[in-house]
Amino acid sequence: MSGFSELGLIPELLSTLDALNYQEATPVQAQAIPVILKGRDLIAGAQTGTGKTAGFTLPLLQKLSSGGKTRSNGVRALILAPTRELAEQILQAVQRYSSNLNLRSYAVYGGVSINPQMMAMRKGADILVATPGRLLDLYRSNALQFDQLEYLVLDEADRMLDLGFADELDVLFCALPRRRQTLLFSATFSERVKAMAGVILRDPARIEIAAPNSTADTLSQSLIAVDKKRKVELLQTLIRRHVEHDAAAQLLIFVKTRKSVDELESLLGEQGFNVGAIHGDKTQGNRMSAMQAFKKRETQILVATDVAARGLDVEELPLVINFELPINAEDYVHRIGRSGRKGKEGAAVSLVSADEVQQLAAIETLIGHLIERRDEPGFAPEHRLPETALGGQIIKKPKKPKKKTIPGSGQALVKPGEKPVRKLRFIDHLDDGKSSNPDRRRRKPKKK
Missing domain, CATH: 3.40.50.300 (P-loop containing nucleotide triphosphate hydrolases)
Known part of the structure; x- marks a missing residue:
C-alpha cells in the first residue's frame, strides 16, 4: 500500500486526508489516482468497501481546483449513480474531501420535488452527483447545461442497466460533450457494461484489483x-x-x-x-x-x-x-x-x-x-x-425406484438367489369359484 503523499495529490487534499486519519491508499486508490491525474479514461473493477469513491473523487477535486469558474446552470464534473442512497453517499464523500477547496457540489435525484433542484442549479455545480432519470428531467427543462462538462464518472454502471436506465444513458451520452474524461467504477462488470464501455471510453486504462465479481477475503x-x-x-x-x-x-x-x-x-x-x-x-x-x-x-x-x-x-x-x-x-x-x-x-x-x-x-x-x-x-x-x-x-439425486411386482400376484420381483416374499390376497384362495372363507365366496352371476 502507498501513502497518499506519493500519489501526486496537492497539499490541500493531503491535509484533509490527514485530518480524516487516512494513512495509506487502498490498492484501487493507489492505481486509479495517478491514471486519472494523467487524464486517461479508466475502467476499474474492485470489491465493495475498497475505497472506489475516494479513488475517483480525490483526483477529480484536484483537477477541478485549478480550473475556471462554473457558469449558471453549468456542471464541470458529473457522477452518475443508480440510486438516491448511493448519490447521497457519494455527495457526502465529495464534500468531506473538498473541505479545504473552494468547490461547489450538489446532488439531484428523483423521489423529491424538482423545483428546489432547479433553483440550486442556477448557481452551477463543480461536481454534480445524479441519478440518470432526474438528470434528464433537469436537462430537458433547460435547468442544466453540459457545455462546460469535462469529466464523467459512472459508478455502479451494471446496476443502472439492471434498473432500466439504458435508454436514459443513451440520451445522456448523446447530449454530453465528446471531449471529456470518462471513468467507470464498479464491483461487478457484466457483458452489457463491457459493451457500453467500448462505446463511451477512449483507449481506457484498466484496473482490476481482484477477480471480477469476487468478494472480500475478510x-x-x-x-x-x-x-x-x-x-x-x-x-x-x-x-x-x-x-x-x-x-x-x-x-x-x-x-x-x-x-x-x-x-x-x-x-x-x-x-x-x-x-x-x-x-x-x-x-x-x-x-x-x-x-x-x-x-x-x-x-x-x-x-x-x-x-x-x-x-x-x-x-x-x-x-x-x-x-x-x-x-x-x-x-x-x-x-x-x-x-x-x-x-x-x-x-x-x-x-x-x-x-x-x-x-x-x-x-x-x-x-x-x-x-x-x-x-x-x-x-x-x-x-x-x-x-x-x-x-x-x-x-438432482435420482428418486428411489419403487419395487416392481408380478402383475396379479402381489409378489415382488427379486434378484436371483433371493427368496421371494409372498403376499397373500383374497384371489390366492380362489379355487373353481370356492373360497376357504365361506363369507367371501365368489358368487355366480344370476340367470336372467
Missing part, C-alpha cells in the same frame, strides 16, 4: 437450507443468537419485496428490537432517516430491499442476512459487501429454500465458488435443496 459466506415456511422462525433464532453474543452488534437483513420489508419490520418491532426499514415505496426523507440512524448505531437492525445494497457504508457491520436471495446474482455481491469492509471481519448468511436453487446456482457461478452449506439444528428442510456445481448446474 468476509465469510455460508447458507442454511430451510423450508420457506420456516424462514421467519430461523431468522428469529439467528437474531437472538447474534444479540446474545454481542448486545450492541448490528445486522442488516435483505429481502426481495417491499411487502416482506414491512412484515419483518412489524414482527421484529413487536419483539422489542430497534428496527429500521428501507424500500422503494418509502419517501426519500424516511429512507435517508433510516440509513442515517443505522449508520449512527441508533437502530440495531435494518431490513431492506436492494435499494440499500449499494448505498450503505457502515464502518463496522458484522453480519448480513439474506432472508431471500436476490433475483440478479450481481446484487448478492453488493448485498454481502456491506459487511467485511475496509479490512474488518464480517459474515454473510443466506437462508435458502428449495425454490431458490436457480438463483443460488447463478450466484455461485458469478462469484466463482460454491457457498459453504451448514445445518441448523431443528431446521432440517422437508423439501431438500438440490446440490449445485459451478457453471449453473443443479444436481
Whole structure:
C-alpha cells in the first residue's frame, strides 16, 4: 500500500486526508489516482468497501481546483449513480474531501420535488452527483447545461442497466460533450457494461484489483437450507443468537419485496428490537432517516430491499442476512459487501429454500465458488435443496425406484438367489369359484 503523499495529490487534499486519519491508499486508490491525474479514461473493477469513491473523487477535486469558474446552470464534473442512497453517499464523500477547496457540489435525484433542484442549479455545480432519470428531467427543462462538462464518472454502471436506465444513458451520452474524461467504477462488470464501455471510453486504462465479481477475503459466506415456511422462525433464532453474543452488534437483513420489508419490520418491532426499514415505496426523507440512524448505531437492525445494497457504508457491520436471495446474482455481491469492509471481519448468511436453487446456482457461478452449506439444528428442510456445481448446474439425486411386482400376484420381483416374499390376497384362495372363507365366496352371476 502507498501513502497518499506519493500519489501526486496537492497539499490541500493531503491535509484533509490527514485530518480524516487516512494513512495509506487502498490498492484501487493507489492505481486509479495517478491514471486519472494523467487524464486517461479508466475502467476499474474492485470489491465493495475498497475505497472506489475516494479513488475517483480525490483526483477529480484536484483537477477541478485549478480550473475556471462554473457558469449558471453549468456542471464541470458529473457522477452518475443508480440510486438516491448511493448519490447521497457519494455527495457526502465529495464534500468531506473538498473541505479545504473552494468547490461547489450538489446532488439531484428523483423521489423529491424538482423545483428546489432547479433553483440550486442556477448557481452551477463543480461536481454534480445524479441519478440518470432526474438528470434528464433537469436537462430537458433547460435547468442544466453540459457545455462546460469535462469529466464523467459512472459508478455502479451494471446496476443502472439492471434498473432500466439504458435508454436514459443513451440520451445522456448523446447530449454530453465528446471531449471529456470518462471513468467507470464498479464491483461487478457484466457483458452489457463491457459493451457500453467500448462505446463511451477512449483507449481506457484498466484496473482490476481482484477477480471480477469476487468478494472480500475478510468476509465469510455460508447458507442454511430451510423450508420457506420456516424462514421467519430461523431468522428469529439467528437474531437472538447474534444479540446474545454481542448486545450492541448490528445486522442488516435483505429481502426481495417491499411487502416482506414491512412484515419483518412489524414482527421484529413487536419483539422489542430497534428496527429500521428501507424500500422503494418509502419517501426519500424516511429512507435517508433510516440509513442515517443505522449508520449512527441508533437502530440495531435494518431490513431492506436492494435499494440499500449499494448505498450503505457502515464502518463496522458484522453480519448480513439474506432472508431471500436476490433475483440478479450481481446484487448478492453488493448485498454481502456491506459487511467485511475496509479490512474488518464480517459474515454473510443466506437462508435458502428449495425454490431458490436457480438463483443460488447463478450466484455461485458469478462469484466463482460454491457457498459453504451448514445445518441448523431443528431446521432440517422437508423439501431438500438440490446440490449445485459451478457453471449453473443443479444436481438432482435420482428418486428411489419403487419395487416392481408380478402383475396379479402381489409378489415382488427379486434378484436371483433371493427368496421371494409372498403376499397373500383374497384371489390366492380362489379355487373353481370356492373360497376357504365361506363369507367371501365368489358368487355366480344370476340367470336372467
